[in-house]
Amino acid sequence: xxxxxxxxxxxxxxxxxxxxxxxxxxxxxxxxxxxxxxxxxxxxxxxxxxxxxxxxxxxxxxxxxxxxxxxxxxxxxxxxxxxxxxxxxxxxxxxxxxxxxxxxxxxxxxxxxxxxxxxxxxxxxxxxxxxxxxxxxxxxxxxxxxxxxxxxxxxxxxxxxxxxxxxxxxxxxxxxxxxxxxxxxxxxxxxxxxxxxxxxxxxxxxxxxxxxxxxxxxxxxxxxxxxxxxxxxxxxxxxxxxxxxxxxxxxxxxxxxxxxxxxxxxxxxxxxxxxxxxxxxxxxxxxxxxxxxxxxxxxxxxxxxxxxxxxxxxxxx
Numbered sequence: 001x002x003x004x005x006x007x008x009x010x011x012x013x014x015x016x017x018x019x020x021x022x023x024x025x026x027x028x029x030x031x032x033x034x035x036x037x038x039x040x041x042x043x044x045x046x047x048x049x050x051x052x053x054x055x056x057x058x059x060x061x062x063x064x065x066x067x068x069x070x071x072x073x074x075x076x077x078x079x080x081x082x083x084x085x086x087x088x089x090x091x092x093x094x095x096x097x098x099x100x101x102x103x104x105x106x107x108x109x110x111x112x113x114x115x116x117x118x119x120x121x122x123x124x125x126x127x128x129x130x131x132x133x134x135x136x137x138x139x140x141x142x143x144x145x146x147x148x149x150x151x152x153x154x155x156x157x158x159x160x161x162x163x164x165x166x167x168x169x170x171x172x173x174x175x176x177x178x179x180x181x182x183x184x185x186x187x188x189x190x191x192x193x194x195x196x197x198x199x200x201x202x203x204x205x206x207x208x209x210x211x212x213x214x215x216x217x218x219x220x221x222x223x224x225x226x227x228x229x230x231x232x233x234x235x236x237x238x239x240x241x242x243x244x245x246x247x248x249x250x251x252x253x254x255x256x257x258x259x260x261x262x263x264x265x266x267x268x269x270x271x272x273x274x275x276x277x278x279x280x281x282x283x284x285x286x287x288x289x290x291x292x293x294x295x296x297x298x299x300x301x302x303x304x305x306x307x308x309x310x311x312x313x314x315x316x317x
Contacts, residue, residue, distance in 0.1 A: 009253030010262070010297075012246045017265025019243030022235060023085065024101060024270035025277050027092040030231050032224045034216035035089035040208035041228060043081055045236035047202010053241070054195040057188075061196070064187025072181050077200040080174030081240075082208070087167035095160025097274040103164035104270075105138045107263040108296070110172045130261060130299035137264075137292030140285040179251045179259055190248035198240060261300040264293045 027038060054061070091100040109131055113124065182190050220228070251259055268290055275282055282290065 005253040006258070009250045009258070012250035012253065013259075013262030014265050016243050016246040016250060017262065017267075018269045019238050019246065020266040021269025021271075021273050023088065023239050024092060024097050025273045026231055026235055027089040028097065028277060030224075030228055031093065032220050033228055034212070035086045035093065036208055036212035037216050037228070038089050038232070039082060039085045040205050040212045041232035042085065042235050042240070043201045043205035043208075045232050046081075046198050046240040047205060049236055049241050050195040050198025050202065054192070054199060057192065061188045061192055065196075072177070073196055073200045074204075076174055076178055076181070077197050077204055079170050080178060081197070081201040082204050084167050084170040084174065086208075087163045087170060091160045091164035091167060093160075094156050094163060097270065099157075099160060100164045100167075101267050101270045101274070102138060103161065103168055104171070105134075105264070105267040106168055107171060107175065107266075108134050108261050110168070111175045111259060111263065112261060112300075114172070114176050126303045127300065130296050130303060133292050133296035133299055134261070134264060137289040137296060140289035140292065143285050175259065175263070178248075182248055182251050190252050191245050194241075194244045194248045197244070201240075258300055261297050264297055268293050 026042075027035070030038060033041075088100060088104070091103070112127060112131060182193060185193055247262075250262060254262070271282070271286060271290065275286075
């Protein structure tokens with residue numbers, strides 16, 4: 001893929017981050033519901049939407065799906081959706097949006113380092129300035145988070161941190177695996193693949209319903225359940241259907257080393273939405289972190305620009 005695709009890929013990545021950032025505030029907005037309930041509701045709605053959109057194209061897509069594709073869909077759905085969001089929602093409710101955003105903010109570092117080992121990728125030394133800016137931004141958020149007063153117990157904060165780290169590992173595996181599967185799709189588009197993941201995720205979400213009801217109960221009021229239905233439907237549509245579609249489109253335009261950097265936009269938008277929900281302006285360190293995030297992405301763009309006399313960089317796709 002030519003470097004000419006980079007501006008379009010960047011636009012898709014920013015848009016995906018804007019939609020995905022919404023998921024960070026949902027656990028606070030619907031705080032009467034537990035992580036299992038939120039995940040089950042969101043992904044059941046996602047599965048219904050995906051099935052409705054995929055049904056008219058099923059005869060075209062079905063012949064291209066073999067055993068390997070179904071296995072990949074199953075583990076990608078588990079890593080990138082079910083497990084990731086249960087852990088993320090737990091982290092937000094136990095440790096807050098800022099701490100969770102901080103830990104998930106390491107995704108660009110983990111994915112970019114893994115991507116730098118791919119054939120034809122930009123060498124890691126050329127990515128070091130971008131990674132350094134990214135880590136500096138994360139450090140600013142860490143300083144802010146650690147300096148904030150908290151009424152939660154130490155055990156609660158540690159549990160939240162552990163859930164956030166688990167979400168980081170889960171989504172790193174998804175980002176790398178999904179990008180590589182998108183590179184070898186034949187017979188259907190990235191959007192079709194995203195919808196197939198949605199259908200598989202919806203099927204897996206059915207397995208979450210019994211434990212969600214058993215361990216997290218149904219004692220909420222009618223108003224709470226109406227809000228729950230609205231939130232789950234909205235997140236399924238905007239974050240899962242639209243956001244995932246934009247992300248898959250971006251993943252086919254950019255090399256994996258750059259895909260990692262695009263995840264920074266999710267962190268940036270998650271912080272912005274958090275400020276709006278909390279009705280406050282960012283602090284000095286939070287504002288500085290946003291500037292560093294933008295600088296990190298611009299630095300990554302510069303690293304992927306073809307050098308004089310060289311051929312345009314090709315993605316390992």
